[in-house]
Amino acid sequence: MPDPSFVFAQSLSGLTAAMFLFLIASGLSLIFGVLRVLNFAHGTFYMLGAYTAYQVVQWLQPGPGRFWISVIGAALAVAALGGLVERFLFRHLYGKEELYQLLFTYALVLILGDVAKIIWGTQQKSVSRPPGLTGSFSLFGTTVPHYNLLIILLGPAIAVTFWLVLQRTRAGRVIRAAALDRETLGALGVNVDALYTWVFVVASFLGGLGGALISPMRAIVPGMDTEVIVEAFVVVVIGGLGSFWGTFLGALIYGQVLSFGILLFPRFSIFSVFALMAAVLVIRPWGLLGRPLR
Amino acid sequence: MIVRFATLLIALALAAPAPALAQKAIKVGMPMPLSGPAALFGDPAAKGAQMFVEELNAKGGVLGRKVELLVRDSKADANEAVRVSRELILKENVDFLVGTLTSAEGPAVSVVAKESKIVFIAPIPKTDQLTAADKLHPYVFRVAANTTMEGRSAAEIVAKWPVTRIATIAFDYAYGQDVTKAFVEHIKKIKPSVEIVDQQWPKLGEQDYNPFINAQMAKKPEAIVSSIWGGFFVTYSKQAKALGAFDAVKYNFIGLGEAGSPETTKSMGADYPVGIWGNAYDAFYWDQGSPAHRDYTARLSKFLKEEYPSSWAIQGYIGMQFLAEAIKKAGSTDSDKVAKALLGLTVDTPMGPLTIREKDHQANRGQLYGKTAMDPKYPFPIMKPATYVDPTRFMD
């Protein structure tokens, strides 16, 4: 019978990983839900968020709030980039085949990945935790780092905030309507073009935010984009493409399966995540909380 | 369309690189990771080789010919290392190969070297498999330590600690597997009371070590033997420190894979878990070094423009040193002659004389081991003291 404090510790590390993935995957899910495009470049926005956070930290003097300024700054910068990409490039592909749109997002992965290498080089970079969150405390016999706890709380907080925006505000209603039926929405006089740009901006913000927040915990290194995008795909597939809470659920499941997989079947923890993705697609393709695509 | 084909062929022919000038430099190919977490070690290793080549060429080269070093990014990936090595051989017509870093790259490139009959000196890969009896061939040589030497050296150190419950964490590939095996076998021999309570095997390239650290801590080890290396150690130890792993084992932790190297301690700054044991191939602050070592360190510092020069440059340097000496001894750049010249060759390296033994083409390259501590002279922790562990008695 495994030690309960250990089970708690593993589930916490699974939760932390899940919250990062949720931030990234929610943007991916949003773009898919409204624009019906699977954005391969979302992992790249995540990576750029991390690099930009690192850069802003370098520019600023050490001082209170330096870390948080760089996180928000990075997320905003990536959001702006996303908006520009959509407005000037992606928009022209809307009439064309889905394959072309997908390949365009992959071209972005190639281009932006190398741009990051040109600007920041190929060596690994890292960012320290913000002062004040470098410690840890003991809970149920395990050590819980403060920063991890923050992430675990921040994830659901952001989720609830966005959900409220989607449900209660006009903008949110418009987005949900666009996901269901964009032609009618256009006929009703909504500026669908601008809507698409804003969706891209918000989604990129989320991706960049995820990257910036993860920078103190992991290495900032080329290749982090291609690794994370597949993980994000798994999450949105399990939860349901286009479903907000589905993405949250998918992230939770992913985090726990990976975490306990390492304990229970260490050789095949990676395998089990993809097997789960395949199983969901075979049994219930639109995911746990998703709806069938029209 | 036939015109297009012909044009393409002609363009291919025209675009081919111009043949070497009459001076005929000796070309040495160097596949080395220059990007990603492995670049923390790979980049200085390439620079160390470059320094040696520059100094050699300034003295007139070897056999009256200059040496040209072609460095290519192998991305710490075996497939990529094979690809760039074959390109170096087929396109650039290199005469020799000195390079590779990971224990996946080394054996893969060794195969290419064997088939192309090109002398290949591995300055960093440690896995025993590179020079094991079934993989050994006339053209592969190693001037790095190997996993047997490293594992056993570590076992002797850990055996002196007041601990019996030991856990290991290593990457799930040749290096991690072999060094852990060597460690476990030897420590069980010299201290039978030891119990290996847990073993974790993250994949090479892992970014999230939290689940592994948690799983390891649950078994309540008294000591941890890790072989997580390079930039990966930076990530691992940051996460482990946050989870209190070092405190839990009271810093009875040894970081094989050169966790004690100045690069690592420098890059981590205050995040470094001071008090752990580590090893390194070199240390600019090593006070037991010969005058030759002090001279080398001064030259390296100037070449790299670093006040505290890297510890990895030495492996690139030594690799090229052996090659140059062998070419001189053989009096030719013919692969077979140079390969024969390398057997039993002794070279005066900045770390002392090293010899490549005939039995398995392995040099008796020991490493510096030590417990890290802060020192008022430097803004980062150092191994205090850094002791050179002679590996000869560990080599069977």
Added chain:
Amino acid sequence: MIRRLPWGWLALVAALVVPALGSRFYTFVANDVVIWALFATSLNLLVGYTGLVSFGHAAYFGIGAYTTGLLMKQAGTPFLAAFVAAGVVAGLFALVFGFFCVRLTRIYFAMLTLAFAQIVWAVCFKWNEVTGGEQGMPDIPYPDFGWLERLGGAVPLIGGYRTSEYFYFLCVLLVGLCLWVLRRVVGSPFGRMLTTIRENPERAEFIGVNVRRYELAVFVLAGAFAGLAGGLFGIFNRGVFPDFAYWTKSSEVLIMTLLGGMGAFAGPAIGALVLIWLNQQIVSYTEYWPLILGIILVVLLFVFPGGLAGAAGAVRRRLARRLAGA
């Protein structure tokens, strides 16, 4: 007149002539091109002819490579048997995976192909005892060419080549054969039905075609030939590694197919030639090949969605019109 030339035969002759140019490197690049041409053409059966976008085609490439590698290295199987086995085993996996994939459409189909490919990758990556894990399997033996060398003593022109060159000739012949087979398949009623399915699956169902069965059949065919390409590549590369099955390999071959043109049979092969040649040229000037590739891809998508073959076709049509009109 341009259309009447036997392009296939000309390409074959051009390929066979490459080693005579004297550079081992040209043979190396040509060998790469030939194998990828088969891989890309097999993918185009799915993407171009049937309209099924697969993100996981590299899985079958990897399966083929590991099959041949394992058989030749561990079991000492002769090359031809190992080569055929690569296609058979890959085809079997394609049958199992494809059965589930063709029940889905569009994005779900693509995601499931990706999921299966990552499963294959994960197994190859972690099953250390069998696949060598992260190390991969270096040291795949070449096929035994001893008989050819001995024959070369007697027959002129056959003797005196290096092993790598013999292997290149073998690749050219085998890939040529495979492409010929695929050409026949694509031109057959089966092949034409695939195009009908791509244009309008509902209409195809309506006229009584079991769309799913056709899709599964082409999925297996595409997987089998990708496996054959993989079997050759493992030997050519002198080693089989897990990233043969990783999703970025799938995207490389997809780009090749797009670059050459999905609408023409020779499109993917042309895409393979141009992309690999371009890669070689660019890499000698700069390390930022992905940046260049990304820009090329963007240009293609916006300006030449039909790829090179599509652009060539448009030029040819314009020329023909002008010749006819003048």
